[in-house]
Structure formats: structure tokens, C-alpha cells
Amino acid sequence: MSLKQLVVLSGKGGAGKTTLTATLAKMFKNKVIVDTDVDAADMFILMKPDIKKEKKFKGKSVAEINQNKCTKCGKCKSLCRFDAINIINDKYKINEYMCDGCHLCEIACPVDAIKMEEQIVGEWYLSDTKWGKMVHAKLYPGAENSGNLVTMVKHQAKLLAENMDSNYLLIDGPPGIGCPVNSTLSGADYAILVTEPTQSGLHDLKRIYETSRFFDIKNYLVINKFDINEEMTEKIIQYSRSNNIKMIGKIPYDKKVVEALVNLKTPIELNDEIKLKKVFEKIFNELICDIEKR
């Protein structure tokens, strides 16, 4: 069986992606676990990885002005489209958060006072966990999240999986619909869209679904906390029916899930909560059945 990529996304933050992915990670065999939410990676909290390899990740360059050469002509500031050049204490300074690394200032400076400096913007890790190998990363706060680190994480996971003859990449994705989500979706075969039965949940589900349509992917739906609003749940089910998103599970609102998380456990590790366990097992079975049919 060739390698298949399964991504868990939601559009809306806080819908339950990571909890679901971590739970699935404990049920899927022969997979590599991947966390592409490099901005605010959380999978490691539940997977407890033993890091075997760590590598720094280079990002875009940032401009730097040599104050000794600068003649304060102001050409750089007038040309910069990212509002990244300010005058502070009578000196021209680059705001490294706003600088996009386009190097127009470096090209335009008449006295060659500007140079581009490479930045390390994060790091990525190859690890062992009790449930399989894992690849994840950390983007340094304030860095540009352009999806590149996500691409690196996925690429390394792919190489690892090919080496080990794994069947799946199980990928915990980021919130939103931007670059990091696109990088996560690229090459994916299946997407589980997790939502909650709220106005925001439906709104964001629609946006993430539209995003995933750019890619050739089979979509599945999981509704989390479905019983806080059964009317809304029904609306979401209707939406998924009319858009060929196959529903594979409904998870009830349960304080026990949060309690489990606080104790760094997934819902299926709660021995007393048979009902909850069965909910997740059903999701897993529905998913596997449908995937293996295709």
C-alpha cells in the first residue's frame, strides 16, 4: 500500500483537532505522526516525544543598515512597502518584525549601506514516541509563518515514512486557511474537518472546506461537543451532506475530555469512560473502513 496522507483541520481554532489527532495516533498502526501547527505546536504535550534529531530552520533574510555608511537620504524608507524602516533617535532603523526580506532597500541604497542577514526562524525535530515516530517543529515567536517550515516537516516525515514503509502520515494541522494550511493540504489524500456546533464553527467549516477544494482530497467531518446545540449540529450535517463531506462521528460535550487533557491523556485512555471510548473507536473504524474501500 502506498503512503497516504491524512490531515486533521478545522478552520476554527479550539475545535478539537489536536485531541482527535492524538487519539487517532494511539489507534492507527504503521504511521508517522506529524504536527504541522508549527506556530503553536501542541501534539507533543500528549505524545511526549523523545527527540532524536534536532535541526535549525533558516527563514527569510532581514535587512540591516550600517549606521556608519548611512547618509540618511531616506530613499530606503520612501521605497519600502512594508513600513519596515523607521527613524528612531535620528537614525534609520529596520523593524525586523515588519521587514519582508525583499531587499529593495539593499538594491536602492546609493551608498551600499544595507545588507541582508539570514535568520534562523525555528527548528524541527525527529522523535520517537510510544505510538510511533513523530516529526514536529517550533517556529520562533514573531517569525513569519509562510508555510515553509510546514513543508520541511512534511517532507522529512515523507522521507521517514518511505524509509520505514509506513502506511500513513497522520497530520495535526494548523487553524485558519492561510499558507501553513495550504502547505499542510498539499499532497494530502484525506482531510478530517473538525467543527463545533456554533455559528463560528459552521462559518469557519465552510471556509476551510472551500480552501480544501483547491486540492484533490476526500473530506470527512467530526462534530465535537455536538450536544450543546443539536439544531446547529443538524445544520452542519446538512451542509456536509450537500458538499460530499462524509460524517464519521459526533463527540459529546464532556468535562471528562478536559480532565483527561489536563492529565495529559487522550479520551480513550480513560478506563472508566466506556461511552466516550466507544465514540472515538467508532470514528476510527468509520474512517478506516472508508479509506480502505477506496
Added chain:
Amino acid sequence: MKIAVASGKGGTGKTTVSVLLYEYLDNYSYVDMDVEEPNGHIFVKPAIEKVEDFNKLIPNINEDVCTFCGKCEKNCPYNAISIIESSKKTLFFEDLCQSCGVCSYVCPVDKALIEKNKKIGVINYGKGFKNSEEIDFIEGILNIGEPSGVPIINKINKKLDSEKNYIVDAPPGTTCPVVATIEKVDYVILVTEPTPFGINDLDLTLEVVRELKKPHGLIINKNTEDNNLADKYAKKKNLRILGKIPYDKDFAVSYSRGDSLLDSSQRIQSSVKKIGINLNKYLKEI
């Protein structure tokens, strides 16, 4: 006074808190900068009065005039232009273009490369449920497929009036869009939920907020009496707690319907009141 509501982790309650404060505080406008997934409108229910297209500039090469010298390709920092000299072809990869203007600047041939507008989103201006006389709701929406919302966030920032008060609903995460939002505000309210995920992501955001040297305080959302994870963290980091909003099923149901949040329960109302008192106290210190 511009107050941003940020969190790192999605789903902890940025929009919830932003809407509650919009309702509770006097004379504050609501600004939604979560341009990838703006949700404020669901609760603020604005009557939109003005819609502004937001454009980015992209290069257009006139192949009749172009000499295929390749200067644009060589200098483009994003690999958005490729030139095949042998067959006199130019390729433009629009998704990569960041509108930096380098290509236009370096092109040696007059009128060979001209920049044109491409719409990547909108900015909506309206009046929310408080029925104010002036515009008190602004939201940015990024078109699906566009890679970055930062330009829209920067544009909205430029439109804000320095004499007015704003609650700014920030995007989740800790990277560019959040930095662009927080950079221009006077105070940051951090929102977390007392779970390991919430605390982990709060820690990342706190780092950014402190690096940008913004005055800040914490609201613990979905709080339960028996859980002191967030309190312990706040103490360790010397982080001021503005208040706690209780875990409340009635509140969750109101939220799911898009109904008024402040009215949903007594407990919520009194917790927002306490937050308001603390907030006013700390804002005076700035």
C-alpha cells in the same frame, strides 16, 4: 486607547472576550483582525455601511517591449518570475508575489513591466448592535487562497483614529499576523483556557508580547474552581490576572447560537464587571 485581545491558541475565547468588552465598555469600537476567519460579525451583527476592496500590486510584463534580460527574475526575492530567453517567454507565479516592487524598480526598459492591482480581500465598515451614531465595527476578510493577511491588517491599522478607543480581536498564533496586530496597540489582553494546550500557547504569545514591550494582563476563560493550572502559570510568570470567566454551559449555548453573550448568565455578567474594573485600573497606569 487600542486594546488587542490575543491568545496564541485558537478557541480560548478571543472573540468571546472581545465581544463582551465591546458590549460592556463605553465608547469602544470593535475591530476584527482575524482576517482568515473573522467571527466578530456573528455576535456584533453589524449593519455594513461601507465595503472597501483591498488590493495588492502585481507585475504585468509587456512581452512586446520586454528584452528578456532576466533582471526581474534574478532580483525577485520570492522566485515569482521566470524568463525563458530562448523562447521569449515570461512566467509569473502570482501566489508567490508579495508586491515588494523590486521587479518594477530594476526593470531597465521603459513600460516593459507595469504593476497592476489585484483584489485579495475586503475591509467592511459598519455599526454594531450598540446602535452607535458612527462606525464602530471594522473587519478585514482575506480571500480564500491568498497566502497572507498581513497587508490587510496593516491597512486597517492605518485607518484607525488615534483619538478613538478600539477592541481589536487578534488572529490566533504568534507569528506575523499577530505581530502586525499587536505592534500598534496600547494594551494586550491575553486569553487562555486552563488546559495544557492553552498554557503552552499562552507562553509563546507572552514571549512575543513582552518582546514588543506591550503592557498586558490575563483573562482565564472556561475557568473551573478546581483547576489552578493557569493561576500557577500566571504566578510563575508575574502575569497580572484581570479576571476569570467561568466554564458555563448556558454561556456555551448562547455562544453557539450567536446570541447576546453578556445577557446569557449572571455569573458571566459579574465576572465581566470585575474584569472591567481591573482593566480600567491598569489602563490608567499606561
Added chain:
Amino acid sequence: MELKKKIINKLKEIIDPELMEDVWSLKLIKDLEVDKNNKSVSLKFRPTAYHCPLGIQIAMNIKKKLLQIEEIDNVNLKVVDFIMAEKANKYLEEM
């Protein structure tokens, strides 16, 4: 220096701008075959992601750089596992 080694060294100079590492170390090159007598090399390039927005540009750069080697006159480069593979391969032929 052996020709294959020269080629690999050249490939190590080509940086994937997204990941900031060279295409050889990233294992993006497959089926590399050198025909010294006919001064030609054939290889496959697999971009880091199926939708990699830089796939075409990197492929063209690979061909351009390999043609810089004195002992090489022909480069048969095919892009694989890529949403715009057909387009990319067409442009490569036009180069």
C-alpha cells in the same frame, strides 16, 4: 574529478528557496544517470510538495546549472510527483 561527482556537486549548489537546503541533500533527485560519451545526463526531480509553488523555477534552475558543466551538452530532466509536471516539463524542453 569523475563526471557524476561533478554533477552531484553542482546539484548541491541548487538551493530550494523554501527549505533553504540544497536539492541533493533534500533527496529531491532520483534516477540520476550519466552518459559521458554522449555528453548527457538524465534525472528526475521531485519537488518537496505536490503543490510546491517553486517547482517550475527550481527545475529550470537545475537544468540551467547542469548545462554550465563543460562536459555536459544535454540535460534530460523530468519533473515528477508535481501538480504542474506537464507544464514544467514543457518549459524545460523549450529552454
